[in-house]
Structures are given as C-alpha cells and as structure tokens.
Amino acid sequence: MNNQYKLLALDMDGTLLTSDHIISPVTSEWIQKAKDKGVHVCLSTGRSFESALPYGEELGLLTPMITVNGSEVWRAPHDLHLRSLMDTKLIAAMHDIAVAEDCWYWAYSVERVYNKDEWVDEIEGKEWLKFGFHTEDDDARHRILMKLQDMGGLEITNSSPHNLEVNPQGINKAAGIREVCGLLGLDMSEVIAVGDSMNDLAAIQAAGLGVAMGNAQQVVRDAADFVTTSNDEDGIAKVIEKFIFM
Structure with missing residues (x-):
C-alpha cells in the first residue's frame, strides 16, 4: 500500500467528468475507496462554485474545493477561505x-x-x-x-x-492547491494533481505527482509525470488504483 499521497486534486471537465458531463460509476467507486483510505479528494476546476458543487455533493465531498481556476478556495462547501478579485x-x-x-x-x-x-x-x-x-x-x-x-x-x-x-496574475490551480495543503497540514509532495488543459499545467508541475489525462493537450502530457487513460476510459480510477493502492 502506498501512503505517500494524501490529497487528490481533480480537474472536472475533460478529467473527472466524461464527455457526457457525468462521473462514471467506476470512477466514483474508486474515489470512494480513496476517501475510505483517508485521502482528501479536492475538486480543482475553472467552473464556478455553483456549477461544481453538485458534483462534489454527488461524491459526498466535505473537503476543500478550488473553483474559478483558483480565484476561490473553499475550506468546505459554502465555507469560503480565499477569494481573489480582478481589477x-x-x-x-x-x-x-x-x-x-x-x-x-x-x-x-x-x-x-x-x-x-x-x-x-x-x-x-x-x-x-x-x-x-x-x-x-x-x-x-x-x-x-x-x-x-x-x-x-x-x-x-x-x-x-x-x-x-x-x-x-499568480492565481492558478497550483496556488489554490498550496492553500488547500495549508488548510489540511499537507505538503505539495503529498498531492496528486490530475488534469487535461493549460489551466491544469501549473498544478501538474507543482504537485508531488502530476498526471495528464489521455485526452490532455500535448503540452500538458509533456509536463506530466504520468499519463493515464482518457476521461471516457476512467483515467482517474486507474490513477487511484496505481498510485494510492499499489
């Protein structure tokens, strides 16, 4: 069993969600296994809080959440920790x-x-x-x-x-994950960050393990430590199985 990783930071569109914008049963099952093992699961998305929240509720997440690419960091659902406004x-x-x-x-x-x-x-x-x-x-x-x-x-x-x-400037998912680590008493080396687009790049580069989806943009794949299968092939489930349960 690998206990190195304590936080799983997941992008949503193109990563957690399939092309039909749902969380597959297999991915959901593996996320529950990770939670049961004591791993924090954090949504890290460009979406607004209102748009991301239903998926967090579906997964039963009471953990911190990063929305609007890091402009908002939530201690828990509805409990705002940090908000960075634009001029x-x-x-x-x-x-x-x-x-x-x-x-x-x-x-x-x-x-x-x-x-x-x-x-x-x-x-x-x-x-x-x-x-x-x-x-x-x-x-x-x-x-x-x-x-x-x-x-x-x-x-x-x-x-x-x-x-x-x-x-x-300076507001991105990596900065958001650092804030979450501060809230949870974790180090960035204990984070797995998973994503598919340029707004995931900073997080993938900063995390202990940076993972690109199989459907990720090439520059993101090139920067990642590991490339999993696509968002329509339960890429996140395979990451959890390989790096949290191996």
Missing part, C-alpha cells in the same frame, strides 16, 4: 478586445456568469473573478493572446484548445 479596468479592457474580435466571451462575477448574449451594463459595480474568450479562428485567438500579454497583470491559460481563460 474592473482589466475586465473592461478584455471586454473591448472580445468585442473588437467578435468572438464568444464570458466573465465570472461573484454572483453569476455573464456572456456575449447577456452582458452587464455596469462593469464597475461588480466583483470579478475571471474572463474567458472562445474562438476557433487560430489567428484571432493569437491576436487576443498578444493583446492580453501586453496588458500585463494577468494569468492566461485555457480549458480547451479553442479558448483563453484569464485570472489575476
């Missing part, structure tokens, strides 16, 4: 870029998600967490990336090859 001027500037490029965009405020179809009249009056762009036009996405890099003060990742996700 409203940066949100306004990114909105201008999105409009100029005519791409799909969205932004997370503390109370809800806004998008191209339902935008907010008054940016100043909100507490902002994250901004996102989506376009399948590679040239447009590259232009957006260049403009974002020129702005500075931003943490730029993605959750699919066609999007860009933007948080305040």
Whole structure:
C-alpha cells in the first residue's frame, strides 16, 4: 500500500467528468475507496462554485474545493477561505478586445456568469473573478493572446484548445492547491494533481505527482509525470488504483 499521497486534486471537465458531463460509476467507486483510505479528494476546476458543487455533493465531498481556476478556495462547501478579485479596468479592457474580435466571451462575477448574449451594463459595480474568450479562428485567438500579454497583470491559460481563460496574475490551480495543503497540514509532495488543459499545467508541475489525462493537450502530457487513460476510459480510477493502492 502506498501512503505517500494524501490529497487528490481533480480537474472536472475533460478529467473527472466524461464527455457526457457525468462521473462514471467506476470512477466514483474508486474515489470512494480513496476517501475510505483517508485521502482528501479536492475538486480543482475553472467552473464556478455553483456549477461544481453538485458534483462534489454527488461524491459526498466535505473537503476543500478550488473553483474559478483558483480565484476561490473553499475550506468546505459554502465555507469560503480565499477569494481573489480582478481589477474592473482589466475586465473592461478584455471586454473591448472580445468585442473588437467578435468572438464568444464570458466573465465570472461573484454572483453569476455573464456572456456575449447577456452582458452587464455596469462593469464597475461588480466583483470579478475571471474572463474567458472562445474562438476557433487560430489567428484571432493569437491576436487576443498578444493583446492580453501586453496588458500585463494577468494569468492566461485555457480549458480547451479553442479558448483563453484569464485570472489575476499568480492565481492558478497550483496556488489554490498550496492553500488547500495549508488548510489540511499537507505538503505539495503529498498531492496528486490530475488534469487535461493549460489551466491544469501549473498544478501538474507543482504537485508531488502530476498526471495528464489521455485526452490532455500535448503540452500538458509533456509536463506530466504520468499519463493515464482518457476521461471516457476512467483515467482517474486507474490513477487511484496505481498510485494510492499499489
């Protein structure tokens, strides 16, 4: 039995969830086994708290949770530990870029998600967490990336090859997991971090064991210590079996 790892930090979309956005029975069963063995299981997602919570409840998780790519860290469901807000001027500037490029965009405020179809009249009056762009036009996405890099003060990742996700600089899942380790009295060497996209890269590089899903972007696979099977082939179950129960 391997007791080296005490925390399993799981990305959701493309990792924990299948392509149908469900947790497979096999993956759920192995997560319960890990919990029964005393391993903390932490959702680490770009999703909002409200969007992630039902899956945490389905798994019976009462442990810390990382949402909005690390802009929020929760001690337990509904118990906020840390929230990192984005300057409203940066949100306004990114909105201008999105409009100029005519791409799909969205932004997370503390109370809800806004998008191209339902935008907010008054940016100043909100507490902002994250901004996102989506376009399948590679040239447009590259232009957006260049403009974002020129702005500075931003943490730029993605959750699919066609999007860009933007948080305040220094806010990412690795920083979120460090906060969780602090809450649980653990070291980063005791963490298994699993993911598939650029917003998982920092966590995969910082964790004791960084795991990429079989469906992960190539740069994430290259950075990982181990590549498991895809999210539709119970990749997480195989990680738990191999590294927590071997």
